[in-house]
Amino acid sequence: MGHGAHTSEPDLIHKLKNYICIISGFSELLISELPDDDPRRADLVEIHKAAQAAMAIMPDLAERVR
Amino acid sequence: MENPTGPLVLIVDDEAPIRQMERRILQKGGYRIMEASGAAEALAMLGAVNPDLLIADLDMPGLCGEEMVRRIHAVRPNLKVLYVTAHIDRLLDAQSLVWEGEAFLDKPFTSAGLLEAVALLCTGSITGARPSMTDRRTS
Numbered sequence: 001m002g003h004g005a006h007t008s009e010p011d012l013i014h015k016l017k018n019y020i021c022i023i024s025g026f027s028e029l030l031i032s033e034l035p036d037d038d039p040r041r042a043d044l045v046e047i048h049k050a051a052q053a054a055m056a057i058m059p060d061l062a063e064r065v066r
Numbered sequence: 067m068e069n070p071t072g073p074l075v076l077i078v079d080d081e082a083p084i085r086q087m088e089r090r091i092l093q094k095g096g097y098r099i100m101e102a103s104g105a106a107e108a109l110a111m112l113g114a115v116n117p118d119l120l121i122a123d124l125d126m127p128g129l130c131g132e133e134m135v136r137r138i139h140a141v142r143p144n145l146k147v148l149y150v151t152a153h154i155d156r157l158l159d160a161q162s163l164v165w166e167g168e169a170f171l172d173k174p175f176t177s178a179g180l181l182e183a184v185a186l187l188c189t190g191s192i193t194g195a196r197p198s199m200t201d202r203r204t205s
Contacts, residue, residue: 014125014153018084018152020174021084022084025087025088029087029091032094052176
C-alpha cells in the first residue's frame with residue numbers, strides 16, 4: 001500500500017478509504033470476539049469509534065478534492 | 067464459525083488485508099469463501115469452482131474489476147456480483163444502470179453493510195446465511 005509524492009489526490013483518498021476500511025473492519029471483528037468484560041474491549045471500541053468518525057468525514061473530504 | 071456451509075463467495079481484491087477482513091466477516095456470517103488477488107487468478111479459478119457470488123474490487127491494477135466481470139459474465143452470465151469500490155461517485159457518473167444480480171458497496175464499509183449486501187444478493191433477504199456480526203454493536 002505504498003505511495004509516492006506524485007500520487008494524485010483521488011488516489012490518496014482511495015488509499016485512505018482502504019486504510020479506514022481495514023481499521024474499522026478488523027477492530028469490529030476483534031470487538032465481536034472479545035468477552036464483554038475483557039479489559040482491552042474499551043480500547044478497541046475507541047479505535048472503532050475513531051474509524052467510524054473518519055469514515056463519516058470521507059464524503060466531504062472526497063468532494064473537496066474532486 | 068469454523069465450518070461455514072452457506073453460499074460460496076469468491077473475493078477478488080488486490081489488497082490482501084481487505085480480502086482477509088472480508089473473509090473473516092463473511093465466514094462469521096456462515097459463508098464459504100475463496101480468494102483471488104487479481105482478475106487473472108479469479109478467471110483461472112472459475113474453471114474449477116462455481117461460486118454463488120463474486121465480490122469484485124473495481125480499482126485493481128491491470129485488468130480492472132469491471133472488465134474482469136464482463137469476461138466472467140461471458141461464461142457465467144448468472145453469477146451475481148457485488149462491486150466494491152472507493153470511487154463510487156466516479157462509477158455512478160459512468161454507469162447509471164445496475165443490472166439484476168448486481169450491487170455496489172462503497173469503501174469504507176461496515177461489517178453490517180457487507181453482510182447485508184452479500185445476503186441480499188445471495189438469498190434475497192438482508193438477514194443472510196447466518197448473521198452473527200451485527201448482534202454486538204459498539205456504539
